[in-house]
Amino acid sequence: MTSLKFLGGCREVGRSGVLLDTGAEKILLDYGLKLSDPEAEDGIGRPEKVGLNLDGVFITHCHLDHSGMVPRLYNRGYQGSTYATATTFDLAKTLWEDSIKIAKMEGREQDFLEDDLKKLERNQRRVAVGQTVPVGNSNVSIYDAGHVPGSSSFLVDTGDKTVLYTGDINTIDTRLMKGTNPNYPDVDVLVMETTYADINHSPRKKLEKEFAEKVKERLAKDGTVIVPSFAIGRSQEMLLVLKEHGIDAPIYLDGMSVEATKKILRYPEFLRYPDELKEAYHDAKTPADDDERKRALEGPSVIVTTAGMLGGGPFAYYIKEIYDEENCSILMTGYQVEGTAGRKLLDTGIYEPEKQGLDVQCYYELFDFSAHCGRKELFDYVKAIDPEKVVAMHGDEAENFISDLKERGYDGVAPSNGEEVQI
Template sequence: MNLTIHGAARQVTGSMHLLEVGTYKILIDCGLDYEKDRSIQSNEDFPFDPASIDVVVLTHAHIDHSGNIPTLVRLGYEGQILCTPPTADLTELLLLDSVSIFTNKAEKSRKHKGKGKFGTNLQPLYLQKHVMDAMDRFVTIGFNKPFRITGDIELTFVPVGHLLGAGAAVFKINDHGEEKTIAFTGDIGRKNYPVLDDPQVLPAVDFLVTESTYGGRMHTKDKTVQDTLIEIIDKCCVKEQGRLIIPAFSIGRTQSLVYSLNKIFSSGLLPPVKVFVDSPMATRATEIFRKHHHLVNAEAQDFYKQKGDEFEFDNLTYVETLQDSRQVSNYYEPCIIISSAGMLEGGRIQDHLFYNIQNFYCTILFIGYCAKGTLGYRLLRGDSIVHIKDRDLAVYATIKQTDVLSAHGDHDDLMNNVRSQDKVKLKHTFLVHGEDSSMQALAESLGNEGYKVTIPEKGVSYTL
């Protein structure tokens, strides 16, 4: 049995791991790598023949795990794609959104031919047809229901929080008469996260491939999500009568944020403030959360029974059309604008930034990770001038960041995930999906406790 880490090796994005059992090839995740300064077309350069892959297993829907699946299919992959039901629904939304982003960038490339960063005659990585071809290959599996891929390979998805439908892929394998077990965590959530269940303890395995996004870093412990939001909203929207713009991923983060705001305003903890959710994809994703409501956590289900839909409340408006989105900029009362994308690399959030980045009475609150090279990263870095919609604009708005709504487990959560394993049975732990410093910090902590740990180089194979 061989393991090769082809993506998210010593970086965060582009998760893609190849597990070979004899001649049978399993690809775990197939995400877009958008972290480095390189063309999107470089995602076509698979280090293997896509047609040689026998099955794809998808841990969750986020684009850095799912976003290159249509390319794989376009270049010859013909097998099944295994995931949970919510993951299939959410992945379709995200992949179709990627098509829109690719198409828009291609249009800019044609308009700016020979000028600046868009003068490269970009082509979309894939089109809607390729997304639908990929979706035709999806086969869904419920949580904790063993699924036999072949006579020698069994797969079970174990809930890990992080996102609706996210599951660690746990394999039980008969390797030439010897039973071996390996788990791929995907992304691990955190306890007490709004809407989502806590991560479930993984079964004991021989090998563990775990994310390390927050290695060496701890989440804020002294403030709750509710306390943090109340403090920021009170200052920005109540006392200063300004506007609060929250860039948020449409899928997962927005639903948790809306639910948290619902609890605050429905309990009278703040005066009413107008809230706009300006993301059609967030609206559609919310419908998927309603569809799979049996998978939200007990608190959210109790809220629904007592007060109604956790994703609806007075003063909340889901903005649909582009015309309505532009009207939000003309709303001069204090308000909260939640819009995508979370790293500011596309979507309607750029319009809101364009009109508000120079507004002294505006606060931009980041509630998630921003990869290097993104506009969000540059703002958090403290750049005084940023390029938005073909213009260089001075930054006068207040820039804030909080990790209380981060959907990733922190250093202690990652350590406890490994500690929950049988230390005698666990032969090796591989760290992926993290910046090099995060991986090093986590590896050092695990090594100090006697665990055998490797930080894989991209493309290096390991015999298990």
């Protein structure tokens, strides 16, 4: 009897982790942490509860809500293999090292150390899209998920059942990547993300155009346009969008986005236009310190920088310089989660990480670029795969999504954290 135990990421976004137990093998699919609350401990997802007796850990992509707890396994003594694409390992390393750095800075007790990352590195098994790897009697096939460079979905064939675990997916083409193609062999159980089960995104091309026009309109005011972006995926996409639309101003790239871009360029197989990205990166200037940042603000310019939700990175420097300049702008490029500095700014006009709070007078607007399927694409995805059963997770609206699917004649469930589903 095969079972799926949900360690987290149920009816919420964050700390995805699913333990697939075939009776013969135990395979852990993703092992992430909750970013808004890294210490979230109802205990379900702790390595002590999961057990270290695993036949393999598979990471769909680098984001910490999927990968953040994996080093913790090695800290607790896990000695087995972790599988992911080379791109995912490379990018996750940046994020893992950053978590250690942040924990040190905040004086928090660390869950894992550099040593654990080394142990992980020794046990990493790099897999590629198109490959199938055996784990005991099961076989795991790797597919491109279209979400961020390196992202994959896993199709596990246990011999008895086929289970597709999507991780985060995007089916539409963006300027950075091609969307995932839901052209799968027979899938019995589809375990899928439902981040935007209640939202339809506007068409990408239209959004890109609106964004580029806004950049041009704001540059005409002679000010700087700050484009806060996630380091992995969004920053590179923005470089490409700016290039495609012929933005005529110096472009800067700052923060962790610089290292992420260098790494992403090593894996052209995940990119739609690798040569264009290479050019856009070489054309962009990368400020090395606050003096250079100050110079970047001197004339009309566009600065693509972390943090994507405004809570740190060089953005924290830039906003102090421009918040009261009406000709300057902040164009956000992704959803701003509740509780973040970006959400607070949109809701109140105040930038809060500063002790006093800055009363922001410059122009600001949110452009809803997303690396996830919207509602329509999620339904189309299920329809294309046509599984026996859908298990919805990684979304606040997972239960509603399942009710809607049931109305369309599908069988499905939206488990809660800690629940075990027999398949």
